[in-house]
Amino acid sequence: MVETLSQKPAPTLVEPDDRFAQRASRQPIAGWGNFPVEQCEVYRPEALADLQEVVARAPERDLIPRGLGRSYGDAALNRDRGVILNHRFDRMLGFDAESGVLHCEAAVSLAEIIEHFVPRGFFFPVTPGTKFISIGGAIAADVHGKNHHTNGSMGEFVVDFRLLTASGEVVSCSREENSDLFWATLGGMGLTGFVIDARIRLLPIETGYMSVQNQRAANLDAILEMFFESDGQFAYEVAWIDCLSRGPSLGRSVMMRANHATLAELPAKWRSEPNVFKEGIKPTVPFTFPGFALNAWSMKAFNSFFNAIHPNASKVVPCDRYFYVLDQIHHWNRIYGKRGVVQYQIVLPTQTSREALVEILERLSSANRGSFLAVLKSLGPSSQGLLSFPTQGYTLALDLPHTGRDLIDELQQIDQIVLRAGGRVYLAKDACMRSEDFVEMYPDLDRFKAVKAQVDPEQRFSSSQARRLGIVDAT
Numbered sequence: 001m002v003e004t005l006s007q008k009p010a011p012t013l014v015e016p017d018d019r020f021a022q023r024a025s026r027q028p029i030a031g032w033g034n035f036p037v038e039q040c041e042v043y044r045p046e047a048l049a050d051l052q053e054v055v056a057r058a059p060e061r062d063l064i065p066r067g068l069g070r071s072y073g074d075a076a077l078n079r080d081r082g083v084i085l086n087h088r089f090d091r092m093l094g095f096d097a098e099s100g101v102l103h104c105e106a107a108v109s110l111a112e113i114i115e116h117f118v119p120r121g122f123f124f125p126v127t128p129g130t131k132f133i134s135i136g137g138a139i140a141a142d143v144h145g146k147n148h149h150t151n152g153s154m155g156e157f158v159v160d161f162r163l164l165t166a167s168g169e170v171v172s173c174s175r176e177e178n179s180d181l182f183w184a185t186l187g188g189m190g191l192t193g194f195v196i197d198a199r200i201r202l203l204p205i206e207t208g209y210m211s212v213q214n215q216r217a218a219n220l221d222a223i224l225e226m227f228f229e230s231d232g233q234f235a236y237e238v239a240w241i242d243c244l245s246r247g248p249s250l251g252r253s254v255m256m257r258a259n260h261a262t263l264a265e266l267p268a269k270w271r272s273e274p275n276v277f278k279e280g281i282k283p284t285v286p287f288t289f290p291g292f293a294l295n296a297w298s299m300k301a302f303n304s305f306f307n308a309i310h311p312n313a314s315k316v317v318p319c320d321r322y323f324y325v326l327d328q329i330h331h332w333n334r335i336y337g338k339r340g341v342v343q344y345q346i347v348l349p350t351q352t353s354r355e356a357l358v359e360i361l362e363r364l365s366s367a368n369r370g371s372f373l374a375v376l377k378s379l380g381p382s383s384q385g386l387l388s389f390p391t392q393g394y395t396l397a398l399d400l401p402h403t404g405r406d407l408i409d410e411l412q413q414i415d416q417i418v419l420r421a422g423g424r425v426y427l428a429k430d431a432c433m434r435s436e437d438f439v440e441m442y443p444d445l446d447r448f449k450a451v452k453a454q455v456d457p458e459q460r461f462s463s464s465q466a467r468r469l470g471i472v473d474a475t
């Protein structure tokens with residue numbers, strides 16, 4: 001049974017009201033990549049009844065929910081239209097220690113969940129490379145972690161959620177109840193409605209530490225071989241690739257594999273407090289760097305440094321240090337300067353991965369388009385989410401400094417390699433895919449549109465990304 005948060009009845013849909021617009025704050029906002037930046041009308045409803053009023057009365061034609069803004073591109077943007085922050089839906093509502101099921105509102109962040117529940121012996125079951133995302137954002141992107149090959153994506157751990165739809169109705173969704181809407185919302189990028197709250201199954205852990213094994217790989221073949229060999233042995237696997245390496249070193253990497261450490265694996269000094277949650281002191285990037293600070297030379301230097309400080313070794317580290325390397329520096333995205341960064345993440349089927357990865361890495365390397373952060377992971381079977389990203393194979397994520405139209409053209413050409421290989425681009429990272437390529441990459445798009453047409457025939461929920469990709473009409 002889903003608890004009721006508000007006893008107030010849902011208001012009936014009324015005509016959009018121009019006076020209501022005064023409630024919105026017009027501001028330029030962006031995703032984590034700082035590209036694109038768009039002027040949006042931003043609403044911040046306080047509670048369910050208020051949210052219902054925004055959906056019913058906001059004069060903007062289109063509205064999109066927004067969490068902590070960690071999607072990179074335009075998924076949580078709505079140029080000249082409405083954005084609804086989920087920030088006030090920030091309560092944890094209940095926890096069943098026996099089943100490990102947490103009931104919380106959509107704005108609760110992974111950071112808060114981990115901080116509260118690691119000391120109680122639970123971890124978030126599927127965690128992205130940052131913990132500063134909201135539950136609403138995690139559901140909308142059906143996020144995956146370094147353990148997709150063993151645990152699948154977010155949807156595997158969502159028991160149910162409540163969704164405010166365009167009509168103002170609150171609908172409970174689970175595998176059994178409104179299951180079409182459940183699977184359209186998981187990965188549906190906020191386009192089916194606003195997730196109010198959810199029940200999530202957490203993962204029991206013995207300690208707050210990770211038992212990590214680092215191993216260098218000389219090139220792409222060596223790293224793919226390592227993924228192949230270790231599948232199943234390690235719950236978590238990720239490789240950092242030096243994407244400026246060339247020739248026989250193309251794809252030079254460091255594999256970082258890990259399991260949650262058992263009590264017996266902890267050094268004696270940590271055994272008295274095995275579930276303590278440790279965060280380091282976090283420096284901040286104080287201002288946006290000038291564009292010239294990042295160039296092929298500094299990236300080459302960084303990649304050599306990264307390789308040098310990761311020798312083959314095994315160690316036990318606090319979980320925060322293994323999972324959230326990037327979170328150790330606040331506002332690290334400022335190093336990319338005012339033009340921002342385009343994060344490009346693709347998945348390629350296992351059979352076609354090697355060939356396509358070589359083509360993509362060679363192309364980037366010869367164009368001197370380095371990425372500070374180039375990450376390779378293996379993904380297990382697809383989720384049932386109609387627009388979910390993960391499919392079986394290898395996923396490559398690159399941070400490419402935004403240089404202008406030339407970068408967008410380059411990525412759209414790389415999209416053709418991805419398409420030929422039978423792969424797809426991740427919507428939570430996308431900022432420049434063409435609609436005709438998107439349609440080919442996501443075969444369940446028509447099923448998604450059919451579910452959306454039922455709950456949102458007027459296309460009240462829409463984003464800049466959804467219009468660019470033709471998920472909704474671009475009027």
Ligand SMILES: Cc1cc2nc3c(=O)[nH]c(=O)nc-3n(C[C@H](O)[C@H](O)[C@H](O)COP(=O)(O)OP(=O)(O)OC[C@H]3O[C@@H](n4cnc5c(N)ncnc54)[C@H](O)[C@@H]3O)c2cc1C
Pocket residue numbers: 031032064065066067068069070071072075076086106127128129130132133134135136137138140141142143144145146188189190191193194195196326428429
């Ligand atoms: C450093 C970094 C590393 C990352 N690593 C990974 C990774 O390893 N794996 C992975 O899967 N992702 C990864 N991501 C992407 C990130 O997990 C997703 O973009 C996630 O959706 C961000 O959540 P958010 O709360 O910031 O949502 P936002 O960015 O604000 O919004 C993202 C989407 O969620 C929707 N949304 C937000 N709240 C609601 C709501 N209440 N109801 C309905 N829809 C809602 C928005 O409309 C939008 O479509 C990474 C991002 C960063 C910055």
